[in-house]
Amino acid sequence: MARISIVEDVHINGISSSSTLHIGDHVRTELRTQAMAVQREIPYFYGNEGNFEAFPFFYRPFPIPQPPEPVEMTVNNWGSFIRVGPVRILGISSSALFQIGSNVTSQSETRIKHFRQSVTDKPGPQQQTTFVKLGKDIGVGDFEDALHPPRPPRPPR
Amino acid sequence: MMNFCVENKQLYVGSVRIIGVASSSIFLIGDTKNITLSSMFDTPPESVIISPFVPLPAER
Numbered sequence: 001m002a003r004i005s006i007v008e009d010v011h012i013n014g015i016s017s018s019s020t021l022h023i024g025d026h027v028r029t030e031l032r033t034q035a036m037a038v039q040r041e042i043p044y045f046y047g048n049e050g051n052f053e054a055f056p057f058f059y060r061p062f063p064i065p066q067p068p069e070p071v072e073m074t075v076n077n078w079g080s081f082i083r084v085g086p087v088r089i090l091g092i093s094s095s096a097l098f099q100i101g102s103n104v105t106s107q108s109e110t111r112i113k114h115f116r117q118s119v120t121d122k123p124g125p126q127q128q129t130t131f132v133k134l135g136k137d138i139g140v141g142d143f144e145d146a147l148h149p150p151r152p153p154r155p156p157r
Numbered sequence: 158m159m160n161f162c163v164e165n166k167q168l169y170v171g172s173v174r175i176i177g178v179a180s181s182s183i184f185l186i187g188d189t190k191n192i193t194l195s196s197m198f199d200t201p202p203e204s205v206i207i208s209p210f211v212p213l214p215a216e217r
Contacts, residue, residue: 108181
């Protein structure tokens with residue numbers, strides 16, 4: 001049995017982009033956001049730009065971690081309440097959810113692809129300054145050394 | 158099978174002050190069973206384009 005939530009006062013400045021303020025109980029919530037963020041040095045934009053289908057980033061499945069073994073959960077609330085004082089929120093945006101009440105299942109997915117487009121060269125080093133290290137066996141990066149640390153040198157006899 | 162037992166007593170939170178809840182996040186005052194929140198943010202080095210203006214692929 002879910003508990004009762006008691007909130008003294010709620011003050012929200014803005015709710016935008018299919019966000020929700022939900023007062024009451026819910027069974028299932030699905031939230032999804034897709035966005036392309038484009039920064040241009042010269043702010044010139046065509047009206048029809050932006051196609052999610054052109055980028056496989058927006059189709060890549062999310063790896064959802066699963067519990068290693070099934071969990072049997074029992075909750076005893078002892079007739080308690082959830083009491084909260086005043087709540088003050090500046091903004092809720094991009095299909096976010098603020099709920100006062102109980103929920104059973106919530107699932108949300110966000111995909112944001114960011115572009116930065118410059119026309120002129122930037123000050124600073126001109127060569128490549130970011131690198132991606134590629135491992136050989138496991139994963140990407142410096143995992144190998146952590147898994148197989150180099151042997152300490154033998155003490156001299 | 159793992160057994161997970163929760164006993165909830167009285168809960169009182171004085172006040173909450175939040176700047177923003179964004180990008181399919183959840184702020185919940187209540188009980189829940191499952192929450193799955195995933196997020197992808199892609200800003201690779203290749204996303205920095207220094208060249209004459211290239212428009213993004215147009216919508217269909």
